[in-house]
Every structure is written in structure tokens, then in C-alpha cells.
Amino acid sequence: MHRNTYTVTIKNKLHVLWRGLRLIQQKIPSLLPATVAGALLKSFSPFITIYLTARIIDELFGAKSVPRLTLLVSLAVSLNLIVFLLQKGMERIRDTGNYRLLYYGLIEMDQLILNTDYENVEKPDFHLKKQKIEEAFQVKYSGIWRLPDLADLLISNLGTVIFSIGLAFPLFTTFSSGNRSFFNSPWLAVLFLGFILLSATYSVVANTRFSKAVFRKMGDVPSVNRAFSFYGKMMQDYHRGKDIRIYQQQKLIDKAYKDFQRKSLQTFGIEMAKMQARFLGTNAAISSLISGFVYLFVGMKALVGLISIGSVVQYVGAISQFTSGFSELIKSSTDSWQNLDYVKLYFDFLDTPNPKYKGTLPVEKRSDNDYEIEFKNVSFRYPGSELYALKNLSLKMKIGQHLAVVGRNGSGKTTFIKLLCRLYDPQEGEILLNGINIKKYDYQEYLNLFSVVFQDFQLFAFSAGQNVAADIAYDRKRAIDCLNEAGVGSRIRKMPRGLDTPLYKIDADGVDISGGEAQKIAIARALYKNAPFIVLDEPTAALDPVAEFEIYSKFQEIVGNKTAIYISHRLSSCRFCDNILVFDKGEMIQSGSHDELIQDEKGQYYALWQAQAQYYKENNEQAFSS
Numbered sequence: 001m002h003r004n005t006y007t008v009t010i011k012n013k014l015h016v017l018w019r020g021l022r023l024i025q026q027k028i029p030s031l032l033p034a035t036v037a038g039a040l041l042k043s044f045s046p047f048i049t050i051y052l053t054a055r056i057i058d059e060l061f062g063a064k065s066v067p068r069l070t071l072l073v074s075l076a077v078s079l080n081l082i083v084f085l086l087q088k089g090m091e092r093i094r095d096t097g098n099y100r101l102l103y104y105g106l107i108e109m110d111q112l113i114l115n116t117d118y119e120n121v122e123k124p125d126f127h128l129k130k131q132k133i134e135e136a137f138q139v140k141y142s143g144i145w146r147l148p149d150l151a152d153l154l155i156s157n158l159g160t161v162i163f164s165i166g167l168a169f170p171l172f173t174t175f176s177s178g179n180r181s182f183f184n185s186p187w188l189a190v191l192f193l194g195f196i197l198l199s200a201t202y203s204v205v206a207n208t209r210f211s212k213a214v215f216r217k218m219g220d221v222p223s224v225n226r227a228f229s230f231y232g233k234m235m236q237d238y239h240r241g242k243d244i245r246i247y248q249q250q251k252l253i254d255k256a257y258k259d260f261q262r263k264s265l266q267t268f269g270i271e272m273a274k275m276q277a278r279f280l281g282t283n284a285a286i287s288s289l290i291s292g293f294v295y296l297f298v299g300m301k302a303l304v305g306l307i308s309i310g311s312v313v314q315y316v317g318a319i320s321q322f323t324s325g326f327s328e329l330i331k332s333s334t335d336s337w338q339n340l341d342y343v344k345l346y347f348d349f350l351d352t353p354n355p356k357y358k359g360t361l362p363v364e365k366r367s368d369n370d371y372e373i374e375f376k377n378v379s380f381r382y383p384g385s386e387l388y389a390l391k392n393l394s395l396k397m398k399i400g401q402h403l404a405v406v407g408r409n410g411s412g413k414t415t416f417i418k419l420l421c422r423l424y425d426p427q428e429g430e431i432l433l434n435g436i437n438i439k440k441y442d443y444q445e446y447l448n449l450f451s452v453v454f455q456d457f458q459l460f461a462f463s464a465g466q467n468v469a470a471d472i473a474y475d476r477k478r479a480i481d482c483l484n485e486a487g488v489g490s491r492i493r494k495m496p497r498g499l500d501t502p503l504y505k506i507d508a509d510g511v512d513i514s515g516g517e518a519q520k521i522a523i524a525r526a527l528y529k530n531a532p533f534i535v536l537d538e539p540t541a542a543l544d545p546v547a548e549f550e551i552y553s554k555f556q557e558i559v560g561n562k563t564a565i566y567i568s569h570r571l572s573s574c575r576f577c578d579n580i581l582v583f584d585k586g587e588m589i590q591s592g593s594h595d596e597l598i599q600d601e602k603g604q605y606y607a608l609w610q611a612q613a614q615y616y617k618e619n620n621e622q623a624f625s626s
């Protein structure tokens, strides 16, 4: 059983490795070949010097032939130069490749966030996964980005080990038949190999344990770093600057920031540094022991006349390359193995499933806007929530109808809109467009039916015109018309670059806009889309009374023959709608026209209406009495 899971883990990891390498090869084809070539050159280059120096020394102590010496020296110089230049060339290709990989990897994750089902975006887990990947990269430089570097280390160290064994091989295999000294015994070679194997086993075990501990610790890092980046962002965000100054919150923030810094250092930095020091210390001790042993062994062999002085240089050089290459090889193999866990996190994130069923039915384009929506016994709970946000909702939206939805906070009004736009699918019941379940339609085409101004609408730091058109190239006249209609045209015209002025101060020439102006631009965006359904969720919350009045008085004109859904706390603005739905705790408890609903003195609509009427009355009386 245990063995089985182990095999599965190995298989999974190899699959992740294969997928990672294939992805890099597809996206940046020059990166891996340059890495492999660079690694081979790197491992090969020291041996040119070691081998040729040995030959030069032998020549100096032996025949002393000048032409031969000249040949050897020029060979050493030119080979070194060629290898060096080739290596630098590969390094350059690798550096640009790695840079492209960095951005490719990050952009790929952002693309997923932009395109995945909305349901995923609202899950905190989803964002935590991404954060863990980014933090592993920042703190440990681990993940898909590290694959080329680890490939480089693995190949170059493996190369070093192979080349050094090749160069040191004769030391263990040539024995002089007449010499019976201990240094001529094959047993010494066996002992030597045994020693290396033992230290290798130790290194593998220690290194694996170390990297596993780091991977576990990484689990703690996101929470600490999240707090870090939260405070970091808070300091950058100039919108918060006002509150920070008025309430003199600098000290409070500074302390919290430092506390997190300390915690982060304790949970990750100090402990890790201790572990690393222990691990590296033992590794270094073992390496020096092996080196000492080698010097002794080679020196003794030379002393008893078994090998030449040149060969001493060759063997000592080769074996010291071997010991460092070998311990690095073990370190890079275990690091690579552990890094695959981080690569797996990356692919797991990219593989986040889309829960939504994707239909293919085209939505018929109709100039008469003859689209009818029906909710049939629709119930919905947010993922992970026990409570129904909407319960057993049934209603029909007729073409051109103006529908208002009212109700207290949290009664399910926005959820109703989210289901209508299929940002979520209901667990029970169904929503029909012209008699067909909306799941069956092509989602993009279905979305084309809706213009929505959400309560928490968002504009972007693009130009004003691009914000309205939600596109790079757009119809400027139409954008201006929509902005005029939403009552913000003159403000945009006064901006330094008119429609081309970037919103918000991210750009140097960006312009900050007020909440009310932003809301009007959001309304203009909804108008520009010109969809058959227009949904306004508290569309006037940020508007001043004059602007609000303007929007309301133009409401019929703005909405035209579209089907409109209108959510507002301001009941006086809903009274002109054909039908008013009253929501309470996820249920529709009343529906009808204003005149009908106001008759029911026990109903919630009456109570809500009275509460506001009362407020206005009191205000009026106060205004008159003062």
C-alpha cells in the first residue's frame, strides 16, 4: 500500500516534470537547448585545464620538447577561449529565455483569473493557491520558473561527475604487478568508492528532509505575506492617506507592519537559516574529508612511484571536481525533486476546473428585442453556505417591462442579478430564455443580452472612452452620446485629453474622478453596450440629488424599449416601474405595481415606504421649523 502510493507519487512527479519541460519547450523553444548546451560546456571546461596542465607538467619533467609544449599551451588557451565564448552565448540566450518564462508564467495565471468561471473568482481558496505559487517563487525561487536552472545544475553536475570519473579512472584501475604496497591494492579503490557512496546516501537523506521542511514551512508563508502585502498596499494607496492622517493611524499601522515582519522572520527566516546552516555544515565536513583522503591516496601513490607528477595534478584535479560536482549533483537532484511539488501547485492552479456547463446554442438576434426570461422555482446557496440566498423564486420578465426589485440589505437582490447573468447557476429550479434553459445557450452570446451597472461596478485605468466602450477601438460619437445621456459628457470634454484621458492617477496624465462621476461613466458603459436587458443595481447611490433627479427623469428615455431591472432602496424612484418585487431573506414575498402594493398595510412594501416617507416628512417639518 505504502509502496503503491510512493510509485504513484513518483509517476505524478515525473508527469509534472514532463509537462513543465514540454510547456517551456513550446513557449520558449530556445531556452532548454541553450540550457543543456551551456551546462555541458560549463562542466567540460575545467577538465581542459586539468588535463592539459597535467600533460604540460609531464612534458616539463620529461622530454621538454618545445614544439610539443607550445602546442599544448596554445591548445589550452584556444580551447578555453572557445568554450568560454560559447558558454557566454548560451548564457545570454538563457537569460532572455528565463525572463520571458517569468512573464509567461505570471501572465498565464492572470489570464486564468480573467477567464475562469466567476464562481471560482469569488472563492478565497482560489486566490490563496495563486499566492502560494507567487510566494514560493519570491521567497524560494521555486516553481516552473526554476526548471531551466535546475536542469542546468543537474546536467552540469552530472557532466562534472562523468568527466571527472573519466579522468580519474586510471587511478583506480591501473595497478603495477610488481608492487605489493597497500596503495597498489584494488581494495583501497573499493574502500574509497564505499566511502563516497556512504556520504552520498547521507546527503540525499539530509537534503530531502531539508527541502521537505521548507515546502511545509511555505504553507505558513502566505498568511504572513498576505498581511505584509496588505499593509504594504495600504501605504501606497493614496486614497487611504486622508484617513491615516486625520486619525493619526501611522503608529498603529507601523506597529502592525513590524509585528508581521518579526513573525515572518521567526516562522520562516530564522528557523530555515538554522536548518540550512546545519545541513550545509555537515555537507562541507564530508566533502573536506573526502578531499583529504584523495590527497593522501594520490600523494602516496606518487611517492611510491606508481604515478607521474603530471598525473598527480590530473587525479587531484579530477577528484576534487568529482567531490564538489557529486555533492552538488545530489543537492540539485533533491532540489529538483522537491521543486516539482511547486510546479505541481502551478499546474493545479491552471487546471482549476470550470464548474459551469457550457452550452452551444446560439442566441437568436432579434431587432424587436423579443426576449422573455422566466425564473422557475429557482433556489440558490453560495458554495459552502448553508443558507439560501434565494429561495423558490418564480417570475417572468416580459419584453419591455420595467421591473423594480426592492428589499432590505442581504435579501438576495444582487444574487438575483448574478443568477440572471449566469455568474452562478442555481442548485434548484431553472432559468429560461424564450422557453429554453439558459445553460444551453452559448455563454458569450447570452451575456451579450445584458448591460449591468453593479452596485460595486469597477472602472479601469484605461482612457475614459475605452472604459465606456470596453474596447480599444470604438465609436467615439456613440461614446460621447452615451456619456452625455448619463450626464457626464461635459466633465469628460473638460478633461485634458477628452475621451483619451486615462482615468485614475496611475498614469502621470491620469485624472481622478469622484464616485458620482464614476457611476455616471459606468451607466454610460451600460448604454454603449446597448443590450436588450438593462440592469441597474443601486445606480444612483453615489450621485448627488440633482444628478439623481436627472437620471430618473431621463430613465424612460435611457431605457427605451429595453427590458429593465432596477434595484433601489429609494422606493420613490421605483414607483414608476410596471412591476415591483419585494424580496425578504431570499424570498419574493410581494409583487405588483406601487398602487397595488401600497394598499397592503401589513406588507413589507408598505412598511418600507412609510419608513422613507416618514423620513422625508420629518426632514421637511424640520426644514420648515428652522
Ligand code: ADP
Pocket (backbone or CB within 6 Å): 122, 382, 383, 385, 389, 407, 408, 409, 410, 411, 412, 413, 414, 415, 416
Ligand atoms: P442584497 O443585494 O439584497 O443586499 P445579496 O444578494 O448581495 O443581497 O446577498 C444575499 C445573501 O447572500 C446575503 O446573506 C449575503 O451575505 C450572501 N452572499 C452574498 N454574496 C455572497 C458570496 N459571494 N458568498 C457567500 N454568501 C454571499
